[in-house]
Amino acid sequence: MNSAGMNLPYLTADLPGIGGKLKHYPEDFFVEEVPLYQASGEGQHIYAEIEKVGLSTYAAIKMIAQALKISPGTIGYTGLKDAQAVTRQMLSIEKVAPETVKELSFPQIKILSVRNHTNKLKPGHLAGNRFVIRVREVGQETVPAAEAVLDVLTKRGVPNFFGEQRFGNRNNTHRLGELLVRKNVAEFVAEYLGRPQAHEALHIQAARRLIDEQRWAEALAQWPGKLSDERQVIAAIHKAEGQLDIAFRVLNKRAKSLFVAAFQAYLFNILLSERLDRLDQLEHGDVAYIHQKRASFIVQDAAVEQPRADAFEISPSGPLFGLKTLLAEGEPGRRERAILAEHHLLPEDFRVPGLKIQGARRPYRFRLNDPRIWWDDGLMISFELQPGAYATTVMAEIMKNELHQLS
Incomplete structure (x- = not known):
């Protein structure tokens, strides 16, 4: 991996x-959401269970939004699902007639069920995912x-590593997140828009080379429409006559959040790698994660708490660094602070304009059910x-x- x-x-x-x-x-990898709750049958939101094949969640949402002539932002979802797979997931759609949703037809998307509910779906409104591989x-x-x-x-x-999906097809979203946190706009623009990679299509490589040469008008003319977030930034820089500072202001909040989350994930993966052989063993000063409550506490006596870890009630956890992240104490805390120091960062450096990066704890392992x-x-x-x-x-x-x- x-x-x-x-x-x-x-x-x-x-x-x-x-x-x-x-x-x-795609049929070799089947994913089905396990809902946190069932649609009630009443309310202004339509819960549509879809089955998609060979499409990302974002691509499916854009297709459905276009067909319904609504903004993609009005469609809620609980999580992102693999593109190269057959996946079933629930979407919520605001102020659309159920019959209209039922009549939707796409080659790669099936509408399996439609039912009303009172609230929009958001990430986290999910009990789990079932896989058949x-x-x-x-x-x-x-x-x-x-x-x-x-x-x-x-x-x-199972080691709770963040997988390759988190780091993008250019494998650099964590780097982009770090540059956002550091507020290094020049390096961000170069990494985000320039520096072609060998696996990319030739026309995209050519457009990125124009960025490297700061030929903004020509790059904008050649830039593929499907990379709309990047295109918006290029257009703004071109309009500002090459002033790069505009990039952070026009980049949308969703993209910024994804990049910073990838940087958080990268740091978490490093800490988990160092802890792997002890991922089920508590240490003094650990922040233990309570699985059922999704809450955390500082471990004062590892020997006293270890039976709860053996029963998979609690697990050692690692930080997703942010402004209010609860950091561990003792030796685990030293390791957490050391990785920030290695990157010349402090928790307060995660103050990014337009984002609320509070931070969190993530268990170092997850249960295989x-x-x-x-x-x-x-x-x-x-x-x-x-x-x-x-x-x-x-x-x-x-x-x-x-x-x-x-x-």
Whole structure:
């Protein structure tokens, strides 16, 4: 697995991987939301359960909004789902007749159900996600090896790394977030708009080279319309006659939030890598995360609290740095403050105009619920995960195809 230039270790490094291939077809990776609550049947919001194939959540929302002639911002969702997959998720749509939504038709989107409710869906309004995954290009003899890895993950928990999705297809969203926090606009513009990468389409590489040469008008003319956020920034810089300071002002809030979140995730992954062999063991000064309550507390006596960790009631946690992040004490706290110091940052540096980066705690592990393995034209694996947990982390432990790399 590849994510932000880091070689991430395996929790099950002493067990062999099975190899194989994921997502050969979208149907090989099925994701279904587990709702936090059911639609009541009353209210001005329409809850539409959709099934999408080969589309990102944002792409599906834009298509539906365009068909309904509404702003994409009026459509709510609980979380982002894989594009290269078959995914079922709920969307909320404001002030639209149920019949209109039912009649929508797209090649890659099915409307499965429509029901009224009182509130808009927001990220976090979700109990979990259920996965059914097929691994191809492996033999049936790999079943015991996969079961051995799942046994460890079920007992100890799965490392709660942020996956490659968080770091974007240019694998630099964490870098963009750091530059936002540092308020380094010149380097941000170069990283965001310039510096072509070999995997990008040739016309995009050509447009980025024009940015590197500060040929704003020509870059704007060549810039692809589908990269609308970037295009908006280029247009503003061109209008301002090359003044880069305008970039931070015109970049939309959603993009800024995603970039800073990626930087938070990058720092979290470093701390988790250092803690991996002890991710189920508490230390004095830890901030323990209470899974059921989604609350935290400082561990005063690790020996007293460890039975609760053994029962998966609580887990050690790491910081998502922000203005009000509760930092650990003792040795865990020293490590958290050290990583900020290495980046020449303080918590107050996460004050970014237009954003409220309060910070949070994230458990270093997550529970693997109801895991099952069987054989059906490939190795089939199903399980349920909490919101925000990455199925790709589970599969990386099982497959070990390549360096567990997050970049």
